[in-house]
Amino acid sequence: MGESLGVTASLGVLAEVRAFVRSAVGGLGADKRTVSALVQCVDEWVTNVVVHGYGETPGPVSVTARRDGDDIVVVVRDEASAYDPATAPSFDRDAPLERRPFGGMGIALIRDLSSSFERRAPTGATPGVGNEVTMRRPALTGGA
Amino acid sequence: MFTSIDRISDSVAVLGLDGELDASNYRDLMTTGEQLYAEGVRTLVLDMSDLEYMSSSGIVALHSLALVYRGQAPHDPDAGWEALHAAQADAEAGGPHDQLRLVAPSEAIDVVLERTGMSRIMPVFPDRAAALGG
Numbered sequence: 414m415g416e417s418l419g420v421t422a423s424l425g426v427l428a429e430v431r432a433f434v435r436s437a438v439g440g441l442g443a444d445k446r447t448v449s450a451l452v453q454c455v456d457e458w459v460t461n462v463v464v465h466g467y468g469e470t471p472g473p474v475s476v477t478a479r480r481d482g483d484d485i486v487v488v489v490r491d492e493a494s495a496y497d498p499a500t501a502p503s504f505d506r507d508a509p510l511e512r513r514p515f516g517g518m519g520i521a522l523i524r525d526l527s528s529s530f531e532r533r534a535p536t537g538a539t540p541g542v543g544n545e546v547t548m549r550r551p552a553l554t555g556g557a
Numbered sequence: 558m559f560t561s562i563d564r565i566s567d568s569v570a571v572l573g574l575d576g577e578l579d580a581s582n583y584r585d586l587m588t589t590g591e592q593l594y595a596e597g598v599r600t601l602v603l604d605m606s607d608l609e610y611m612s613s614s615g616i617v618a619l620h621s622l623a624l625v626y627r628g629q630a631p632h633d634p635d636a637g638w639e640a641l642h643a644a645q646a647d648a649e650a651g652g653p654h655d656q657l658r659l660v661a662p663s664e665a666i667d668v669v670l671e672r673t674g675m676s677r678i679m680p681v682f683p684d685r686a687a688a689l690g691g
Contacts (some may be wrong), residue, residue, distance in 0.1 A: 424581035449665035504676030518613035
């Protein structure tokens with residue numbers, strides 16, 4: 414079944430969300446790199462939900478972590494504006510500082526640090542509202 | 558988030574970071590770094606040896622401060638592309654600059670620096686002495 418956390422999204426709860434992921438993913442047998450990677454992924458996504466999804470009107474975010482065979486699976490659900498990360502512009506990490514945008518790094522990091530990253534509309538959600546994001550990574554990093 | 562500000566000289570300062578650097582506090586780092594620049598600091602060493610976590614918001618702070626310490630106007634991250642393109646950039650200078658120096662990031666933070674390309678833009682040192690050229 415895994416563990417769950419439900420909070421009202423704000424920048425002030427990011428530390429609590431990270432602490433939950435660190436504890437839950439670690440408790441599922443993940444190694445240090447996978448714990449760090451999934452903490453980063455969830456933090457980056459929830460930050461986007463807070464800043465760009467809910468904006469001035471905070472709403473709920475839930476985080477669930479479970480084991481699926483050799484993988485750790487983390488699911489984040491919200492009721493903010495629908496946002497498809499597949500539409501995010503690619504981030505050029507080789508661009509000089511003067512030519513790179515300030516945004517877009519969070520999604521790029523999630524793509525880099527997870528083995529799969531999928532977003533869908535939550536079941537029964539009002540069109541245009543809500544996101545269910547699933548991030549997956551092997552519990553044991555191996556030689557990576 | 559800050560443990561210490563050590564003024565090594567009129568133009569060199571070391572900022573010790575601890576705890577977690579995220580979207581809730583990255584602007585504090587930008588403000589402190591900009592204040593030090595306004596006071597005459599031209600080389601800023603960020604000691605990350607006690608920093609436990611850094612999100613991409615921290616990278617935004619490093620990015621912004623790197624531009625400030627190159628003598629460019631500070632940017633509002635919310636202004637995005639437009640502000641960046643409006644900046645008078647010595648883009649052809651490209652390459653690494655050492656006005657901003659990083660010290661002893663953890664393995665997880667090093668991954669973030671590497672994946673965002675920051676570790677190729679600003680030098681990373683194993684300890685303060687190395688960063689200060691000791």
